[in-house]
Amino acid sequence: MNKYLYLLSLFVFISCGSSKKANEALNTGNYYNAINTSIAKLADNKTRKSNQQYITILEDAFTKNVQRELERINFLKKENNPANYAQIYDLYMNLNDVQERIKPLLPLYLNDENREATFNFKSYSDQILGAKTKLASYLYDNASNLLNNAVNKYDYRKAYDDLTYLDELNPNYKDVHEKIELAYNKGLDYVVVDLINDTDKVLPRQLEDDLLNFNTYGLNDLWTVYHTNPQRNMRYDYELRIKFNDILISPEQVSEKEIIKEKQVKDGWEYLTGDDGKVVKDSLGNAIKVDKYRTVTCNFYRFSQHKDVQIAGTVSYFDLQTKQQINSYPLASGFVFENDYANYRGDKRALDDSLTKLLSAKAVPFPSNEQMIYDAGEDLKNKIKSILIRYKFN
Incomplete structure (x- = not known):
């Protein structure tokens, strides 16, 4: 019963909140909100007693909205400005749309007033076509x-x-x-793209191709066309210059760390003895056996392979008509190669699971410098895309 009363109270609260907002919209001249709220409620159930108020709100809001919109249309026409016909057309379309949304709800009956709600519908076809x-x-x-x-x-x-x-x-x-x-x-703005490598390292050709493949950037820029291969007789508006100033590649490094682990492990069994050194027996007279433990030790050797690359540069925009730089953004990226493996000496049972897993790993060949630079390419591309999205020429 309490649950029923709670749900009923919640329903009444929500209903009152919606009607209050609809009335506020009506009283503040926000007729479309009042109309939309009322239509939504009545479309759900137009005969529900609690929805009677929405019929009154809809009737009042409709009448006031038509009056205001027609007055606005007359004012716009009197201005005799051809540019106003966009507004005039939209206003007529909105008036017609409201009518078409109300029609399926009819008839709407006001029980307390013993009458049907009145909506003075008009045909706006000629006005719409004219506008x-x-x-x-x-x-x-x-x-x-x-x-x-x-x-x-x-x-x-x-x-x-x-x-x-x-x-x-x-x-x-x-x-x-x-x-x-x-x-x-x-x-259109035509932009020529220039990729400059001002470092002592060679950029992989595949990386250059990936960075210059603007079809994969997903820029969705209606008014900008990027050309990575300049066309003859094309007058370009801007230059996008992607310049790499520095590429730092660390040496190949292998570090070693020794960890000594100890653990108590089960090593057979023995008879339980008392303080007097005699074997303890159970109630049936049988000697009690207990697990026997001993300490085992393992020397664990963890090896870590490491190599990293850091790439620094700029993304700059130039106005080719004024020959001036418009803007420049720093570009930085990197890639880290890491691989861990291990071996041991002693009793492997002393190791926990996290260490044991590394024993199955192996040393791998270090990637080449060219591969390291290429692996940094995905991050480079994302950062260039971020700059392109943020900056708009016009």
């Missing part, structure tokens, strides 16, 4: 003007945004696809 036509014309004309009179790449990108919106709004409108392609190509 859509004017918006499409504006977008096309504005984008065409930007393309014809562009002074920088931002103009082409703005034209591209207008044209792609137009294509979503009205597919295959005039020559919009050709203009989209033109705007996109003109709005």
Whole structure:
């Protein structure tokens, strides 16, 4: 019974909280929130007594929302600014969307007032089509003007945004696809990538190829194209210079550590004797046997192979029009090769499991310097990617 009362109280608390938020939204002019909350509640169960309040809220919010949105539309029209048709179109679409979401819920009956809720629905088809036509014309004309009179790449990108919106709004409108392609190509930043090794070590060719394979970086940058192989007759906007200044490779090292371990281990059995030296017997007269222990010792020799590489450099951006460096970021990476193995002298039973496992390991050949540098490549690539994602040309 207590559990039932708790669940009932929780349900009432949640319901009151939702209705309070819906009323607050209504009273503060946030009609869409009030409408959305009410529709969600009524769609779940429109006949539930506790949901009656949402019918009243929905009816009131709908009426006030329509009045405000139509007033806003009239104001935008009076401004006589073609750019306003994007807002006008969206407002008409929102008015229509609210109606379409309410219609499946009808009829909604207010029990206390003994009446159906009233929603003065209107057809906005003509207004939507009219606004859509004017918006499409504006977008096309504005984008065409930007393309014809562009002074920088931002103009082409703005034209591209207008044209792609137009294509979503009205597919295959005039020559919009050709203009989209033109705007996109003109709005691109072309970046030539230069990899410089200013160290006394040789970079593995595979590492160079991996670092310069920008298709694997996942940059998802709409307006930047990277060329690792410069093209003739291409006017590049920027240079991305990846420069390695220092590569330090440690000597191959093998360190040894001796550990002496002792342990009490079972070594057969013996008869239990008392203080008087006599054998102790059980209640049946049988001599009692006990485990016999002795101390064993093992000399454990742990060997550790170690070799590491540290790579330092910079990632720099240059504006090829002004011949100036824009920015530079430090680049540092490394890789550590380690291998542990062991042997022993003495009684292996003195060793614990963590040491015993190392006895099955073997010494392995040290990786070459070239392999060490290449193994640092994955971390290098991640750090270069992080810099590329953080820095945007425009």
